[in-house]
Amino acid sequence: xxxxxxxxxxxxxxxxxxxxxxxxxxxxxxxxxxxxxxxxxxxxxxxxxxxxxxxxxxxxxxxxxxxxxxxxxxxxxxxxxxxxxxxxxxxxxxxxxxxxxxxxxxxxxxxxxxxxxxxxxxxxxxxxxxxxxxxxxxxxxxxxxxxxxxxxxxxxxxxxxxxxxxxxxxxxxxxxxxxxxxxxxxxxxxxxxxxxxxxxxxxxxxxxxxxxxxxxxxxxxxxxxxxxxxxxxxxxxxxxxxxxxxxxxxxxxxxxxxxxxxxxxxxxxxxxxxxxxxxxxxxxxxxxxxxxxxxxxxxxxxxxxxxxxxxxxxxxxxxxxxxxxxxxxxxxxxxxxxxxxxxxxxxxxxxxxxxxxxxxxxxxxxxxxxxxxxxxxxxxxxxxx
Amino acid sequence: xxxxxxxxxxxxxxxxxxxxxxxxxxxxxxxxxxxxxxxxxxxxxxxxxxxxxxxxxxxxxxxxxxxxxxxxxxxxxxxxxxxxxxxxxxxxxxxxxxxxxxxxxxxxxxxxxxxxxxxxxxxxxxxxxxxxxxxxxxxxxxxxxxxxxxxxxxxxxxxxxxxxxxxxxxxxxxxxxxxxxxxxxxxxxxxxxxxxxxxxxxxxxxxxxxxxxxxxxxxxxxxxxxxxxxxxxxxxxxxxxxxxxxxxxxxxxxxxxxxxxxxxxxxxxxxxxxxxxxxxxxxxxxxxxxxxxxxxxxxxxxx
Numbered sequence: 001x002x003x004x005x006x007x008x009x010x011x012x013x014x015x016x017x018x019x020x021x022x023x024x025x026x027x028x029x030x031x032x033x034x035x036x037x038x039x040x041x042x043x044x045x046x047x048x049x050x051x052x053x054x055x056x057x058x059x060x061x062x063x064x065x066x067x068x069x070x071x072x073x074x075x076x077x078x079x080x081x082x083x084x085x086x087x088x089x090x091x092x093x094x095x096x097x098x099x100x101x102x103x104x105x106x107x108x109x110x111x112x113x114x115x116x117x118x119x120x121x122x123x124x125x126x127x128x129x130x131x132x133x134x135x136x137x138x139x140x141x142x143x144x145x146x147x148x149x150x151x152x153x154x155x156x157x158x159x160x161x162x163x164x165x166x167x168x169x170x171x172x173x174x175x176x177x178x179x180x181x182x183x184x185x186x187x188x189x190x191x192x193x194x195x196x197x198x199x200x201x202x203x204x205x206x207x208x209x210x211x212x213x214x215x216x217x218x219x220x221x222x223x224x225x226x227x228x229x230x231x232x233x234x235x236x237x238x239x240x241x242x243x244x245x246x247x248x249x250x251x252x253x254x255x256x257x258x259x260x261x262x263x264x265x266x267x268x269x270x271x272x273x274x275x276x277x278x279x280x281x282x283x284x285x286x287x288x289x290x291x292x293x294x295x296x297x298x299x300x301x302x303x304x305x306x307x308x309x310x311x312x313x314x315x316x317x318x319x320x321x322x323x324x325x326x327x328x329x330x331x332x333x334x335x336x337x338x339x340x341x342x343x344x345x346x347x348x349x350x351x352x353x354x355x356x357x358x359x360x361x362x363x364x365x366x367x368x369x370x371x372x373x374x375x376x377x378x379x380x381x382x383x384x385x
Numbered sequence: 386x387x388x389x390x391x392x393x394x395x396x397x398x399x400x401x402x403x404x405x406x407x408x409x410x411x412x413x414x415x416x417x418x419x420x421x422x423x424x425x426x427x428x429x430x431x432x433x434x435x436x437x438x439x440x441x442x443x444x445x446x447x448x449x450x451x452x453x454x455x456x457x458x459x460x461x462x463x464x465x466x467x468x469x470x471x472x473x474x475x476x477x478x479x480x481x482x483x484x485x486x487x488x489x490x491x492x493x494x495x496x497x498x499x500x501x502x503x504x505x506x507x508x509x510x511x512x513x514x515x516x517x518x519x520x521x522x523x524x525x526x527x528x529x530x531x532x533x534x535x536x537x538x539x540x541x542x543x544x545x546x547x548x549x550x551x552x553x554x555x556x557x558x559x560x561x562x563x564x565x566x567x568x569x570x571x572x573x574x575x576x577x578x579x580x581x582x583x584x585x586x587x588x589x590x591x592x593x594x595x596x597x598x599x600x601x602x603x604x605x606x607x608x609x610x611x612x613x614x615x616x617x618x619x620x621x622x623x624x625x626x627x628x629x630x631x632x633x634x635x636x637x638x639x640x641x642x643x644x645x646x647x648x649x650x651x652x653x654x655x656x657x658x659x660x661x662x663x664x665x666x667x668x669x670x671x672x673x674x675x676x677x678x679x680x681x682x683x684x685x686x687x688x
C-alpha cells in the first residue's frame with residue numbers, strides 16, 4: 001500500500017434532488033440544475049441523461065424510479081470521491097438513510113420510537129428492541145455490487161458495528177428476560193450482554209461473511225459509541241471479535257471511533273491487534289488551526305505518542321467534519337508531518353477526515369477532501385518518499 | 386399543585402425536529418423553525434399546568450453550556466465532548482484570560498434563554514453546576530467559574546421568580562478533595578445568603594458516597610438518580626433537605642407502570658417528609674412522545 005494512503009470515512013450529504021424525490025416533494029428548476037452543475041464538475045454529463053429525464057417528472061416518483069434516483073446519487077457521490085483523488089472509494093452512504101436507521105430497518109425485532117438529539121441540532125431516529133432479532137436481508141449487498149460498477153478503484157465499505165447498534169437502541173425485550181436480578185444497573189448490564197451477543201452473531205457476522213463472499217477487501221466497522229461506557233469496554237471488544245471471527249484472514253479491517261475518550265480503550269487494544277489493521281480516530285476536532293509542528297500547535301494529536309506503541313495503522317483524522325472551515329493544504333500537511341514525526345513509518349499512517357462528511361455541503365466536502373489529497377502529496381514530496 | 390419537576394434538557398416533538406433538520410440544510414427559513422419552537426414551548430407549559438415550578442425545558446439551549454458563550458466576553462466555542470456516558474455531545478467552551486459578562490446584553494439574554502409565560506410564575510431555573518461548567522470548559526479555573534455563575538444567577542433572579550436547579554452529574558463521577566469541597570460550599574453559601582432556593586440535581590450515577598457532604602451544603606434540595614442509586618439510601622435521609630427523586634428512567638423507552646411508581650412513592654413516604662418527583666437525568670434522551678407519556682404517568686399519582 002502507498003505511503004499515507006487516503007480514504008473517506010463514510011457518509012456524504014444527500015443531493016437535494018434525491019432528498020426531495022424520496023420525500024415526495026416537488027422538484028424545482030434549481031434542484032435539477034444542481035444535478036447538471038455537479039455532472040459538469042464531475043465530468044459525467046454524458047452519463048446522466050436518464051436521470052435528467054426522470055427528474056423532469058418533478059413529483060410522484062414510483063418505487064422503481066426512486067431506486068433509480070438513489071442509484072444515481074450513489075454514482076455521483078462515488079465520482080465525487082474519485083475526483084478528489086482519494087485512494088479508497090465509497091459512495092458516501094447514498095443508499096442509506098443514516099448509519100443507525102438503515103441497518104435497524106433491515107433487522108426484525110425493532111420498532112422506531114422517535115427522534116433524539118445527538119449534538120447541536122443533529123438528531124437520529126431511535127428504535128427499541130421489542131422482540132426476537134433476525135436479519136431481514138443482507139443490507140449491504142446491493143450497494144456494494146452497485147458501487148463496484150461505478151469505479152475501478154478499491155472500495156472500502158463502512159458498516160455500523162454491533163456495540164453502537166445496541167448502545168443507540170432502547171431495550172424493551174432482553175431486559176424483561178433478566179427477572180432474577182433486582183439491582184437495576186446490573187439488570188441492564190446483563191440484558192445488554194445478551195442483546196450484544198445476538199446482534200454480533202445473528203446480524204453483523206453474517207453481514208461480514210456476505211461481504212467477504214462478494215469480494216470486499218476493505219471493511220470499516222463504525223463504533224462511535226464504543227467507549228461511551230467505561231464499565232462496558234469488555235463487552236464492546238467481545239462484540240467486535242465475535243462479529244469478525246475468522247473473516248480477518250481475508251479482509252482488511254478498519255475500526256472507526258470518534259468523539260470519545262480514547263485512553264479508555266488503550267488497555268484493551270492488544271485484544272484486536274491481530275484482527276484489525278487500521279485504527280481510525282478523530283483528531284482534527286481537538287486540534288488548533290494554526291500552522292506548525294510544535295506539540296502546542298498540534299495539541300489534537302497528542303495521543304500519537306501512546307498509539308505508536310500498538311501495532312495498528314493509524315487512521316489520522318485531519319479534517320474537522322463539523323465546521324465549514326476548509327482546512328488549508330499547509331495545515332493538513334503539518335498535521336501529517338507531525339504524525340510522521342511520531343510514528344516514523346508513512347505506511348503506518350492513513351489520511352482521512354475525522355468522521356463522515358454528511359453534515360457538510362458537497363462544495364465544502366469536495367474542497368476539504370481535495371485539499372487533503374494535495375496535502376498528502378506535498379507531505380510525501382517534503383519527506384522525499 | 387403537583388410536586389413534579391422537569392429537570393434538564395427536554396426533547397423536541399417530531400415536527401420541530403424535522404424543521405430543524407431542514408433549516409440546518411438551508412431548506413427553510415428561520416421563522417418556520419421559531420414557530421415550531423413556540424408550539425413546543427406552549428405544549429411543555431401545558432404539560433406542567435398544575436406543577437409548582439415550571440421548566441422551559443431549555444428548548445433553545447444546544448447543550449447546558451452553550452448560551453454562556455453568548456454572554457461572556459472572550460469565550461470561544463470549540464469541538465465536541467461526550468456528555469458523560471451518553472450519546473449526546475456538548476461543545477467545549479474556551480476562555481481567554483480576561484473574562485467579563487456582557488452586562489449590556491444580559492436582559493435580552495435572560496429573555497432568550499430563561500423563557501417564561503408569565504413573569505410572576507414560579508419557574509424552575511436550570512443552570513449548570515460549577516463542576517459541570519468546569520468539565521466542559523478550557524482555560525478557566527473553578528473559582529472563576531463560581532464567580533461567573535454567581536453574577537449570572539443574581540442577574541437572572543432579578544428578572545425571574547422560582548428555584549434554581551443546578552445540574553450536577555459530575556459528583557457521581559469524581560472524588561472531592563477538601564479544597565474543592567470548600568470552594569463549592571462557599572459558592573452555595575453566597576447564593577443561600579441572597580435568599581435563593583437551591584436544588585442540586587445529581588445524576589448519571591450513584592451519589593451515595595457524597596451524600597454526607599451534600600447534607601452539609603447550604604442548599605434546599607438534593608436530586609438523586611434512582612435508576613443508578615439503590616432506594617435504601619433514603620433510610621438515612623436528612624429531612625432538613627428536600628428530595629428530588631429521579632424515578633423516571635430517562636435513558637430507556639420502557640414506561641414505568643403506575644403500580645411501580647406507587648410502590649416507589651410509598652417507600653419514600655416512609656422516610657422522606659418533603660419530596661418532588663423528576664427524571665433520572667435530562668429527558669432529552671427520550672423521544673418527546675415517550676417523555677410525555679412518562680410525565681403523564683407521574684401526574685396520575687397521588688402525590
